[in-house]
Amino acid sequence: MSYFHALSLSTPMLSRTITRSAKRSFSTSTAAINRCIVYAQNGDPTQVLTAVTYPKLPSPSPNTVNLKFLLSPINPADVNTIEGVYPSKPTHTSNLNTSGLGSKNEPVFVGGNEGLAQVIEVGEGVEGLQKDDWVVMDRPQLGTWSTSRNVPSHGIIRLPATGLTEAHGATMTVNPTTAYNMLNGFVELQEGDWVIQNGANSAVGQLVIQIAKERGLNTINFVRSRADMNPLVQHLERLGATKVLTYDDLNDKSLRGQIKEWTGGKDIRLALNCVGGEPTTAMAKLLGQDAHLVSYGAMSKKPLSLPTSLHIFKNLTSHGFWQTNWSKTHSRTEKEGLIAKLAEMMKEDTIKAPEHTIVTIGAQQSDEEATAKIRDLFAEMAEGKFGKKILLKLEDTAT
Structure with missing residues (x-):
């Protein structure tokens, strides 16, 4: 599609293949930051997208889990969603901040429909999930362009196979x-x-x-x-x-x-x-x-x-x-079975990870700098300057 052609951003192209069996533990010695990419109204992504920093997540309520997002794609449908012309609509988020964007007075949409996340804390009553599990989304528009989110446990599916790369997991569900x-x-x-x-x-x-x-x-x-x-x-x-x-x-x-x-x-x-x-x-x-x-x-x-x-x-x-629509009309068991089948094919290299570029929003960058970077990224995409799948990484610690 026209958004993905030749790379011209200064962001370095990364070729890492971190697997579930070799994932890194979270650092506790550096300053943590929570951030997501949001928009308050539909429109041109280069004009409406904004980076917002929000406080540390509280412990998850019953039947929910706290997630750390590892990689999240930017798909053409995400652009259409931001523009307001895609049938799948996100819901407003109003619990990011006590004031400003993401508050009850200024609710926002959090961007991102697909992504790979790691469980960091499990709420009471959640079964079949534990800390450090890799999961993918089972509900549309959960807001994956984030460092971390609290989500219902029934909105995610645990990846059953080891040996998957982050790129495989991040691009699994669409x-x-x-x-x-x-x-x-x-x-x-x-x-x-x-x-x-x-x-x-x-x-x-x-x-x-x-x-x-x-x-x-x-x-x-x-x-x-x-x-x-x-x-x-x-x-x-x-x-x-x-x-x-x-x-x-x-x-x-x-x-x-x-x-x-x-x-x-x-x-x-x-x-x-x-x-x-x-x-x-x-x-x-x-x-x-x-x-x-x-x-x-x-x-x-x-x-x-x-x-x-x-x-x-x-x-x-x-x-x-x-x-x-398929996801809406098929059972949880069928969806888990499909993810298990695809994960096994990826593990066996029957399905190769897409050629991709990782664009990182650094934790050391201010919200203003992060906003400028994400808007510039979408401007480059609109000009057709990418030829690979774009995977977004929002760092959560400043080193």
Whole structure:
């Protein structure tokens, strides 16, 4: 997506792979600080985001836990949420401070929907969680752009596997779950079957490739044409892509015959769409009988247009998919099972951590400095100067 292209911030790129089995203990010899990134009203992130420092958390009340956030992604949906155009809405927070932003008189929204946290204290009545456990969010918009928060115990899921990196845990609950559920929720695919998708170099697209490979599925992957295709093609093939094509190839009349040769004449029964517009129309025409088209995005901002003949003569079914809805309609047990499955795939390196850049808000920085840094970050993102997943780290101790 347009927010993530080439890095140009002065923030250094970090390549650490801290795992759960090697996590650091919290320092008690340095000054502690609690901070979060908030906004009082919807708008342009470069104008409305503010860093707010708040007091140390009290001990958790019954059935809640205190969390320390380790890493939290900035996803495109987070930008839309701040702008006020995303369907999932956060709730106001009014218990950060006794006065000013975050108080009862000036409630705020705390940014961040996804993240990895570590349990630092457990309230009475909480079962299945203990100090130092790594957890991910089971409720949307919990406000993960924070050093620490108090949350209901039913709003988080414990990570069951050891050996995960922080980057794996931080990016667990949005893109991997979307890819996994789309591959498993609409068509009963068998080893050797084929899946077709556009936006194949997106975060979800790359996960589709990896999960499909693990299942023995073949993928035909469409991406936008560029001057030098080789690095991208090689990257996607290393992840497990069977074929990588461009949207321009969809205009080639010989493509249908090529695909028939690749598949041995087997119908393609699942297509995944995050683009919309004409490329999706052309891709849908490559589907076989009783196929399913699943749309989870509209990067082109163009409407989805499908020939009526595909519905009449090929019995095409078109679906929309939103992981937040899936979470609302499935049980806690099902969600825990999905996280356990994905964690195991990550531990085995079947799913690789996304290429990422860690942007740190230092504990020694004032709120004014932190506000300027976060606004500058979003300005850089809007200009398309990042090519990797951005993971936000708010330091809680000044060394």
